[in-house]
Amino acid sequence: MRDTWPLLRDSDFPPIERDRLETLQLNLGYLCNLSCIHCHVNAGPRRTELMDRDTMQLALEVARRHGVRALDLTGGSPEMNPHFRWLVGEARAAGLHVMDRLNPTIMEEPGYDWVGTFLATHRVEAVASLPCYSQANVDEQRGQGVFEASIRALRTLNSLGYGQPDSGLVLNLVYNPNGAFLPPNQERLQADYARLLGENFGIVFNKLFALANMPIQRYGSWLLSKGRFESYMATLRGAHREENLAGVMCRSLVSVDYLGYLYDCDFNQMLHLPLGAGDASEDTARPHLRDLLDAPPTRRIATAQHCFGCTAGQGSSCGGALR
Numbered sequence: 629m630r631d632t633w634p635l636l637r638d639s640d641f642p643p644i645e646r647d648r649l650e651t652l653q654l655n656l657g658y659l660c661n662l663s664c665i666h667c668h669v670n671a672g673p674r675r676t677e678l679m680d681r682d683t684m685q686l687a688l689e690v691a692r693r694h695g696v697r698a699l700d701l702t703g704g705s706p707e708m709n710p711h712f713r714w715l716v717g718e719a720r721a722a723g724l725h726v727m728d729r730l731n732p733t734i735m736e737e738p739g740y741d742w743v744g745t746f747l748a749t750h751r752v753e754a755v756a757s758l759p760c761y762s763q764a765n766v767d768e769q770r771g772q773g774v775f776e777a778s779i780r781a782l783r784t785l786n787s788l789g790y791g792q793p794d795s796g797l798v799l800n801l802v803y804n805p806n807g808a809f810l811p812p813n814q815e816r817l818q819a820d821y822a823r824l825l826g827e828n829f830g831i832v833f834n835k836l837f838a839l840a841n842m843p844i845q846r847y848g849s850w851l852l853s854k855g856r857f858e859s860y861m862a863t864l865r866g867a868h869r870e871e872n873l874a875g876v877m878c879r880s881l882v883s884v885d886y887l888g889y890l891y892d893c894d895f896n897q898m899l900h901l902p903l904g905a906g907d908a909s910e911d912t913a914r915p916h917l918r919d920l921l922d923a924p925p926t927r928r929i930a931t932a933q934h935c936f937g938c939t940a941g942q943g944s945s946c947g948g949a950l951r
């Protein structure tokens with residue numbers, strides 16, 4: 629895989645600072661049942677990196693000390709971490725809001741039929757990836773049969789109350805472009821998703837998050853191999869909107885890797901760019917969850933050219949468009 633970091637490092641992205649820490653985003657590991665082309669964490673069925681229970685315990689303690697509001701669980705497929713259910717149970721008991729970024733096909737894998745019921749019982753917000761409402765586009769990006777499996781899983785979530793009016797069980801969907809272009813207008817796309825998924829499959833959901841693809845890892849390598857890296861970067865930079873800087877997720881979120889090291893966001897984690905850009909080559913200088921037991925995270929945020937992916941057009945964060 630080709631590395632885009634040397635092309636991103638020298639940056640004119642405007643400086644930004646952290647506000648209050650609201651969310652800990654825990655990457656529970658890189659194990660996933662899929663290997664999508666746009667995956668910025670290079671997750672897949674052969675990855676073995678998984679967060680252990682001690683690190684989760686530390687994260688819960690940090691959340692308690694800093695009055696963190698939410699745990700945002702990501703991966704890979706977070707549910708494939710053997711301590712997933714323990715973590716969710718503890719977090720909910722501690723009053724934390726929990727979001728699970730799930731790829732819905734996990735619910736169809738042998739041994740994972742508990743996922744939907746478990747999430748509903750613990751009233752976890754489900755943030756389910758469905759990169760398009762078209763079967764051809766989803767299968768091209770994620771693999772043969774993924775669309776149909778996703779649809780079946782979303783129907784199961786609906787049958788458990790997810791996305792249904794007044795159930796309080798929130799089902800949000802995530803869209804990524806399947807090429808080197810920015811997401812279309814989120815509001816209009818959400819209306820299209822609602823109409824087509826409703827008419828064709830009887831599926832309901834709460835919101836659609838339209839996320840831009842980041843020019844890093846597997847997707848960045850794909851851009852390089854197609855000779856489209858420079859033009860994609862020009863698209864991101866050309867669409868930069870200063871007003872999006874106020875809402876980028878790194879202002880209120882800290883991302884934690886499976887070993888407990890800290891980053892300003894999931895993308896920086898994948899670029900091995902430590903929180904506030906300490907020295908990535910020195911383990912002792914890399915901020916860790918342990919460092920947050922007694923002090924808040926630094927206000928400094930490490931940025932580079934990929935950050936334009938968060939501020940281009942309508943903006944992009946873990947909660948979708950910024951405007």
Ligand code: SF4
Pocket residue numbers: 660661662663664666667668669670671672703704705731757
């Ligand atoms: S489902 Fe998500 S984590 Fe898994 S490979 Fe695809 S993009 Fe990556």
Ligand code: SF4
Pocket residue numbers: 876877878879892893894895896929930931932934935936938
């Ligand atoms: S890529 Fe990460 S550090 Fe850069 S603006 Fe987006 S969230 Fe912030």
